[in-house]
Amino acid sequence: MSGTPGTPAHAGRDGGRRLWNEAVETLSREAIAELQLRRLQYQVRYNYERSPVHRRKFEEAGARPEDIRSLEDFARIPVMTKDEHRRIQEESLERHGSPFTLMACAAPEEIVRINATSGTTGVPTLYTLTAHDVAIVNEMHARKYWRTGIRPGHVMLQALSLSMFTGGLPLSQGIMHMGACVVPVGIEGGTKRVLDIARITRPHAIVATPSFGQYLIEEAPRLTGRPATELGLRWFFCAGEGGGSDPQVRRALAEGFGARVFDHTGGGHAFHGISCEAQDEGCTGMHLVSEDHCLLELVDPGTRAPIALADGAVGEMVFTFLDWRGGPFMRYALGDLLQVRTRPCSCGLPGIRFAILGRADDMLTVKGVNVYPQAIANVIFRLYPRVTGAFRIMLDRPGPKVAPPLRIRIEHGGVGEQDIEALERELTALFRQDLRIRPAFEWLAPGTLPREAGKTRYIEIAAP
Numbered sequence: 001m002s003g004t005p006g007t008p009a010h011a012g013r014d015g016g017r018r019l020w021n022e023a024v025e026t027l028s029r030e031a032i033a034e035l036q037l038r039r040l041q042y043q044v045r046y047n048y049e050r051s052p053v054h055r056r057k058f059e060e061a062g063a064r065p066e067d068i069r070s071l072e073d074f075a076r077i078p079v080m081t082k083d084e085h086r087r088i089q090e091e092s093l094e095r096h097g098s099p100f101t102l103m104a105c106a107a108p109e110e111i112v113r114i115n116a117t118s119g120t121t122g123v124p125t126l127y128t129l130t131a132h133d134v135a136i137v138n139e140m141h142a143r144k145y146w147r148t149g150i151r152p153g154h155v156m157l158q159a160l161s162l163s164m165f166t167g168g169l170p171l172s173q174g175i176m177h178m179g180a181c182v183v184p185v186g187i188e189g190g191t192k193r194v195l196d197i198a199r200i201t202r203p204h205a206i207v208a209t210p211s212f213g214q215y216l217i218e219e220a221p222r223l224t225g226r227p228a229t230e231l232g233l234r235w236f237f238c239a240g241e242g243g244g245s246d247p248q249v250r251r252a253l254a255e256g257f258g259a260r261v262f263d264h265t266g267g268g269h270a271f272h273g274i275s276c277e278a279q280d281e282g283c284t285g286m287h288l289v290s291e292d293h294c295l296l297e298l299v300d301p302g303t304r305a306p307i308a309l310a311d312g313a314v315g316e317m318v319f320t321f322l323d324w325r326g327g328p329f330m331r332y333a334l335g336d337l338l339q340v341r342t343r344p345c346s347c348g349l350p351g352i353r354f355a356i357l358g359r360a361d362d363m364l365t366v367k368g369v370n371v372y373p374q375a376i377a378n379v380i381f382r383l384y385p386r387v388t389g390a391f392r393i394m395l396d397r398p399g400p401k402v403a404p405p406l407r408i409r410i411e412h413g414g415v416g417e418q419d420i421e422a423l424e425r426e427l428t429a430l431f432r433q434d435l436r437i438r439p440a441f442e443w444l445a446p447g448t449l450p451r452e453a454g455k456t457r458y459i460e461i462a463a464p
């Protein structure tokens with residue numbers, strides 16, 4: 001990694017290694033599977049013995065921990081949803097005076113941290129961690145940043161909400177754990193404060209939501225008199241929202257800051273991933289770095305039937321924490337849709353990859369084929385710059401069922417009439433190959449569709 005821009009001269013001997021934890025991060029698929037099963041068998045017994053909620057899940061399946069001899073056996077245990085988690089929390093608070101009694105597996109005096117989800121929809125769900133669990137979270141943050149070239153001596157500006165958010169304090173701790181320097185400015189103090197602190201501390205990297213990043217690019221000239229490129233940032237880490245997987249957003253951030261852009265996920269729990277600079281086969285995904293502590297499964301969002309983790313498979317993410325003590329999640333379904341890639345990535349970094357395709361509620365079904373708006377966006381963007389990347393899925397009525405053909409309004413990149421025909425043929429072939437559907441396209445001139453700040457809505461519902 002010599003010559004990596006921004007690597008401090010005093011990064012030391014360890015600065016030369018590419019991975020934070022070589023031994024674990026380069027395990028073969030077979031070795032990972034063996035480790036996961038061994039840890040799973042221990043974990044299910046631990047969960048069963050200590051939590052009435054987990055025990056109930058086994059009873060629903062008519063199983064006991066000793067019946068779990070394979071992942072197929074484990075897939076019989078019903079999933080737990082976020083709504084269910086919330087209800088259990090309420091029930092626990094009512095009956096036992098604590099939201100954790102029913103779920104937590106460690107004694108109260110072992111719990112050292114409580115994290116919460118943002119709580120934008122309803123009551124926040126809470127996570128309890130022991131010191132052992134906190135150490136795992138720190139390890140995962142270190143694995144992610146180390147892969148991108150962050151080393152001791154680098155300064156990272158943390159410009160996310162710090163209030164209870166899993167990307168708040170836990171992230172700070174992870175950065176410190178790997179020996180880099182965190183400046184936890186947060187966004188609560190406002191944009192001007194973030195820019196002032198950046199000017200004084202000269203960070204090499206920033207962690208922020210992609211929409212806040214785009215806002216900084218717009219506001220920096222007005223508030224500081226200089227473009228955002230002069231902040232001197234070499235890394236932009238997207239967190240907290242989905243935009244970091246959007247190629248257009250990534251390009252805007254890369255150009256606006258003059259930085260390398262990475263998308264990453266995983267706050268105060270065991271599911272952690274980070275993107276690389278290769279974007280293979282239209283997959284704008286992340287490398288999963290926490291397989292030794294997180295068993296990932298995919299299920300059909302409708303029937304919850306298991307879907308094999310084959311290359312290109314799409315399904316609702318279900319995860320189970322391994323070697324976890326506080327509030328281990330078991331077959332927990334957050335409602336996120338994932339596409340996995342199991343073939344090796346051209347970047348050479350190990351591990352399977354995943355792309356978050358949105359929410360399970362976003363799923364559309366065309367002639368029995370499940371289709372996801374973000375997957376459509378990824379296919380379309382493969383033809384950039386002959387297309388702008390902007391498009392809308394036009395529905396007569398809300399999904400998931402769509403009467404074929406799926407109608408897509410799409411902007412070309414400013415090509416001639418006869419080139420559109422060729423473009424459409426190519427796009428149709430990509431849709432057939434990747435998504436197994438044949439949409440009807442309506443071509444628009446570049447800039448026709450409204451651009452929205454923050455999250456783009458891909459679906460428009462209008463009666464014909």
Ligand SMILES: [Zn+2]
Nearest residue numbers: 276278345347
């Ligand atoms: Zn890669």
